[in-house]
Amino acid sequence: MTMLSRVAERLFWAARYLERAEDSSRLVNSYFHVVLDLPIGAALGWDVLLKITANEEQFGLRYNKPIERNVVKFLIADDDNPASILSSVRGLRENVRTTRDVIPADVWEQVNELHHRVQDEAVNSVARRARYGFLTDVVESCQRINGALEGTLSRDQAYYLLQIGRNLERADMCTRILDVAAGILLERSAEISPCDSLLWANILKTLGAGTAYLRRVGPTIQADEVISLILGDEAFPRSVLHCVGRIRLSARRLPRPRRVILAAAAIQRNLLGFKIEATKAKRLHGYLDELQQELIQIQDRATKTWF
Amino acid sequence: MNVSMPPESDSQAAHWDHYDPGEFYDELISTPGHARQVARRLVAYLRSQSDDEIRERRLAADLAIREMGVSFTVYSEGSNIDRAWPFDIIPRTIPLREWERVAEGLKQRVNALNLFIDDVYNAGRILKDKVVPKDLILGSANYRKACRGVKPKYGVWAHICGSDLVRDADGKFYVLEDNLRVPSGVSYMIENRQVTKRVLPELFEHYSILPVDNYPTQLFEMLSSISPRSLRKPQIVVLTPGIYNSAYFEHSFLAREIGAELVEGSDLFVDTDDCLYMRTIDGLERVDVVYRRVDDLFLDPEVFRKDSTLGVPGFLRAWRAGNVGVANAPGAGVADDKVVYAYVPKMIHYYLDEEPIVPNVPTYLCLDEKERDYVLNHLEELVVKPANESGGYGILVGPKSTQAQRDETAAGIKKDPRNWIAQPTLALSTAPTLDGSSIEPRHLDLRPFILQGKTTEVTAGGLTRVALKAGSLVVNSSQGGGSKDTWVLDTGL
Numbered sequence: 001m002t003m004l005s006r007v008a009e010r011l012f013w014a015a016r017y018l019e020r021a022e023d024s025s026r027l028v029n030s031y032f033h034v035v036l037d038l039p040i041g042a043a044l045g046w047d048v049l050l051k052i053t054a055n056e057e058q059f060g061l062r063y064n065k066p067i068e069r070n071v072v073k074f075l076i077a078d079d080d081n082p083a084s085i086l087s088s089v090r091g092l093r094e095n096v097r098t099t100r101d102v103i104p105a106d107v108w109e110q111v112n113e114l115h116h117r118v119q120d121e122a123v124n125s126v127a128r129r130a131r132y133g134f135l136t137d138v139v140e141s142c143q144r145i146n147g148a149l150e151g152t153l154s155r156d157q158a159y160y161l162l163q164i165g166r167n168l169e170r171a172d173m174c175t176r177i178l179d180v181a182a183g184i185l186l187e188r189s190a191e192i193s194p195c196d197s198l199l200w201a202n203i204l205k206t207l208g209a210g211t212a213y214l215r216r217v218g219p220t221i222q223a224d225e226v227i228s229l230i231l232g233d234e235a236f237p238r239s240v241l242h243c244v245g246r247i248r249l250s251a252r253r254l255p256r257p258r259r260v261i262l263a264a265a266a267i268q269r270n271l272l273g274f275k276i277e278a279t280k281a282k283r284l285h286g287y288l289d290e291l292q293q294e295l296i297q298i299q300d301r302a303t304k305t306w307f
Numbered sequence: 308m309n310v311s312m313p314p315e316s317d318s319q320a321a322h323w324d325h326y327d328p329g330e331f332y333d334e335l336i337s338t339p340g341h342a343r344q345v346a347r348r349l350v351a352y353l354r355s356q357s358d359d360e361i362r363e364r365r366l367a368a369d370l371a372i373r374e375m376g377v378s379f380t381v382y383s384e385g386s387n388i389d390r391a392w393p394f395d396i397i398p399r400t401i402p403l404r405e406w407e408r409v410a411e412g413l414k415q416r417v418n419a420l421n422l423f424i425d426d427v428y429n430a431g432r433i434l435k436d437k438v439v440p441k442d443l444i445l446g447s448a449n450y451r452k453a454c455r456g457v458k459p460k461y462g463v464w465a466h467i468c469g470s471d472l473v474r475d476a477d478g479k480f481y482v483l484e485d486n487l488r489v490p491s492g493v494s495y496m497i498e499n500r501q502v503t504k505r506v507l508p509e510l511f512e513h514y515s516i517l518p519v520d521n522y523p524t525q526l527f528e529m530l531s532s533i534s535p536r537s538l539r540k541p542q543i544v545v546l547t548p549g550i551y552n553s554a555y556f557e558h559s560f561l562a563r564e565i566g567a568e569l570v571e572g573s574d575l576f577v578d579t580d581d582c583l584y585m586r587t588i589d590g591l592e593r594v595d596v597v598y599r600r601v602d603d604l605f606l607d608p609e610v611f612r613k614d615s616t617l618g619v620p621g622f623l624r625a626w627r628a629g630n631v632g633v634a635n636a637p638g639a640g641v642a643d644d645k646v647v648y649a650y651v652p653k654m655i656h657y658y659l660d661e662e663p664i665v666p667n668v669p670t671y672l673c674l675d676e677k678e679r680d681y682v683l684n685h686l687e688e689l690v691v692k693p694a695n696e697s698g699g700y701g702i703l704v705g706p707k708s709t710q711a712q713r714d715e716t717a718a719g720i721k722k723d724p725r726n727w728i729a730q731p732t733l734a735l736s737t738a739p740t741l742d743g744s745s746i747e748p749r750h751l752d753l754r755p756f757i758l759q760g761k762t763t764e765v766t767a768g769g770l771t772r773v774a775l776k777a778g779s780l781v782v783n784s785s786q787g788g789g790s791k792d793t794w795v796l797d798t799g800l
Contacts, residue, residue: 002542004574005586098550101563157588255589306588 003157009307014095015165021088022142023173025135034202046071077122089118104152114141160250171243179288197221259301328748334738345402358744393789403797410765412664422658424464454638466634468757474736487643494557496770503792517767517795523564529760533632534595541595543567577621581628596632645694673727682729689729768793
């Protein structure tokens with residue numbers, strides 16, 4: 001079966017945008033919870049979210065202060081922020097709209113529905129009261145779309161391109177979230193603060209990893225265990241190791257996959273040898289930085305090979 | 308008396324009894340209260356329905372169209388461009404015997420047109436013999452120098468032709484125009500039948516209605532027949548200008564139906580071997596046949612418009628070298644011009660030595676001084692058309708025009724006489740059409756599609772377009788027209 005490069009690229013991006021919309025919604029929602037839980041005085045700034053999504057600069061061009069309202073508006077409903085939930089869903093719809101010959105019809109309908117919902121409600125969901133419901137809905141819609149894809153899309157090239165897009169975005173988001181945690185620790189002295197476990201618990205929640213952690217480690221939250229779960233637990237579907245493994249397997253089902261497979265394999269090896277304590281925040285930061293570069297490498301090679 | 312008939316008050320019978328097409332030829336009703344033989348069963352059935360039942364079926368049709376995603380695009384509507392396809396549930400009927408004759412006429416016409424196009428770009432006999440004025444052709448906006456000397460397979464240039472037919476008050480079919488560039492509408496013909504099957508399934512049990520859904524197979528076979536390589540399954544692509552084109556729905560529909568790739572210009576690439584390739588994740592893949600839905604002038608920036616981003620540099624080179632089949636061939640539009648149209652009966656005599664089976668509408672050419680004067684003096688009675696527009700744009704319908712519109716058209720004619728023709732205002736036939744729950748006569752035309760490659764095929768009927776406004780003669784969907792399913796019926800007549 002023939003797969004046009006243009007269609008392949010749009011599928012890849014459709015999956016990335018879908019994952020980005022879900023991950024950003026999770027992130028904003030759970031960050032809000034951590035803010036609520038922290039004792040007064042220990043409060044974290046909302047600019048942490050900007051660091052995670054790596055667009056502080058762009059934010060600065062358009063807003064004065066990284067106060068909650070501005071940051072949340074920027075991340076949820078800002079037309080000009082290419083990584084906002086609004087923009088991600090628009091990107092998702094545009095890419096699905098132009099690949100409708102490949103995507104099952106009911107997936108297109110659900111994407112359309114999500115798009116209209118976000119268009120109508122994003123701006124009014126910046127306020128705390130409306131926000132939780134809205135973000136939860138976006139997450140659920142994204143999961144429904146993924147479910148429909150799993151249930152109705154033939155396991156051909158289109159499916160594997162979507163897999164690669166989704167897992168690359170997911171791995172990318174995991175490294176960003178961990179990196180910010182490392183950053184927060186870096187800014188402080190090395191001593192452990194009572195708020196730390198709240199922070200790490202929140203990271204687990206963002207990634208939907210609470211239950212996985214409980215079963216793997218237990219109820220006590222330890223930074224090292226959180227990091228090693230998120231980076232290196234093959235069995236957990238949002239871990240970086242798992243995502244990279246999926247990319248590698250999916251690439252094998254596509255033509256001329258060698259260079260992409262090699263890049264994925266390098267990351268797998270790297271992760272299997274991982275051993276850094278959370279308290280060594282500086283080293284952790286360097287390591288995550290390297291990991292992100294390697295993920296970009298996969299993206300570059302995929303583009304060169306297939307698009 | 309039929310006791311099961313619902314009471315008169317809320318049934319459709321009253322509407323049908325009052326239906327009066329007046330001076331026009333009506334496709335279903337001969338005189339008030341009397342259905343034509345071909346439509347008798349259909350009308351009897353519709354009469355027996357209550358207003359509520361008709362309303363339900365109408366809603367079901369709307370729903371089916373939305374669900375099936377049948378849409379069309381209007382340029383002027385800004386960003387929200389997909390509109391649901393307007394559809395009337397009452398089918399238009401044509402007796403098989405009559406249709407067979409019309410189909411013969413259409414084949415004859417397309418034969419002559421293709422002989423003409425091939426002649427014009429090669430020997431030029433018809434021009435040398437002064438049957439068609441040379442200047443008219445060489446000066447035509449649709450004449451492409453770059454196509455001279457090319458000999459497409461079977462001598463066929465216009466592989467897909469959509470000819471518009473109308474019936475005048477005398478009940479005879481006339482050809483109104485031939486669309487040889489990128490005629491559209493065939494997907495709606497197929498979808499209309501799907502909708503009718505869902506909405507009026509009962510009627511399909513008792514009528515033998517000629518199927519229309521074999522069109523994609525015929526299209527595939529025609530396209531395969533023009534492949535330069537003899538492969539069992541040649542690589543066919545449908546070239547679309549993209550999602551913002553008014554016929555994108557159709558491009559995507561046809562690509563899916565014939566199992567072709569739907570490509571845009573940027574997906575294609577002509578290599579130094581003058582072969583056409585598409586970029587796939589497997590690398591470059593050779594393309595054998597292009598069903599192009601992009602206008603000539605945008606096809607190849609090396610030859611035509613340099614600013615075109617819809618085309619493929621080198622496309623014409625690949626076609627001229629015989630490495631790719633292109634339907635319709637570039638340059639085929641030279642015969643799709645309302646002035647050249649007037650010469651088609653002469654072409655049929657010249658090339659085939661036959662009488663035209665389906666006549667032209669009488670046409671005045673403003674190119675000719677005498678005819679031009681006649682047109683300018685009779686603007687109020689005539690329909691005046693620019694030679695090169697499609698979609699009903701720029702047309703003056705004399706009897707319905709204002710003085711200002713007539714002045715504007717007159718100025719246009721004087722400025723560029725070559726570009727204008729005029730025809731008598733036809734009394735277009737009507738068919739019963741739902742307006743609320745009442746049934747009203749509305750004017751319509753018919754666009755059959757003719758495929759020519761190794762063989763020639765004509766659709767059973769075609770796309771019936773209907774003007775939904777009372778008295779209106781404009782059937783184009785971009786200007787408030789709708790459509791009907793078209794039934795060619797074998798009633799033994």
